[in-house]
Amino acid sequence: MSQPEFDTYATSPRTLTVEDLQVSVGDHLVAVNGVSFQIRRGEAVGLVGESGSGKTLTCRAVLGLLxxxxxxxxxxxxxxEGATAVDLTGAARPTWDRVRGARIGAVFQDPGSYLNPSISVGRQLVEQLRVRGGLGRTEARERAVELFGEVGLHDPAGVFHHYPHQLSGGMLQRVLIAIAVACDPELLIADEATTALDAVIQAEILELIARLRRDHELSLLLVTHDLAVVAETCDRILVMYGGEIVESGPTEQVLTDPRHPYTRALLSVATIGDWSRRTLEVIPGQPPAAGAQMPGCRFAPRCRYAAQACLGGQVPLTEIGTxxxxxxxxxDELVTDASPIPDRIEASA
Structure with missing residues (x-):
């Protein structure tokens, strides 16, 4: 891992500020509860956790696409922030038309689902450049070919005329990235953007995103369940469970010295730096359903360290360092160094 120090972005302008976000689904079932975080200019933040933890709903709320x-x-x-700040909470359609695609770009897991199969990919990028970027037809066409080249598509002028079904998954993802960054957004949200790709293409896409960050001071919110991807890509990490952030901090610190039992459990089933391991490990039990009412820590039913104190009410997010x-x-009771985790810490009376 080679992320910058945490303080690198401490004085940079805020690109995104989320405070006490609560999202409900269905019959007022709370699926995201009290989520707060910031992303600063040029910073990459990883949002990790099992399926159902609230990662995608959080991102969809930021995009206005619930x-x-x-x-x-x-x-x-x-x-x-400051003069350029826009309150997206409950924003109306005109606000989203000005923001989505222009100041916020997004890339998703299945790029083919977000592209019109009956229109060439070049025309779709041209439309983005004309509608969101305000370019003329000729200028937009020239810029589209340039963008296809910048995202690593071979023969960009030829790809311009292709339809989505004529391109591979990796090429489609590059097309979607080109559309997402066409108008120089401040923030790119990548929601499981590399999950469906093979390892080689995944590495190329991640390198592309890293280059775009460097070249454009682009902020990144990366949603994934792959801790190895976060380790290579992100400066900070937010660990979500049951709709809450249970741990956050600089990526290297969190991955080498996890403080929450759920983070430790995720690392125990990951293969970061240990690709030779063949034993499949799992976290026992299932995550809580959206809206499930629980008396205390939401991870307690699956936690090897659970004690009676864990059931005494809502557990606050506590600062444990810079x-x-x-x-x-x-x-304060759990092991915080690199020594082996004990098999069990007995529940207190």
């Missing part, structure tokens, strides 16, 4: 049954019940979402926090009532 499902029909989803709703932001509380909290604020702010893009930028830029680090975790949500656990037994932080």
């Amino acid at each position: 499902p029909e049954t989803g709703e932001v019940d509380a909290g604020t979402i702010t893009l930028g 830029g680090r926090s975790a949500r656990c009532v037994r932080l």
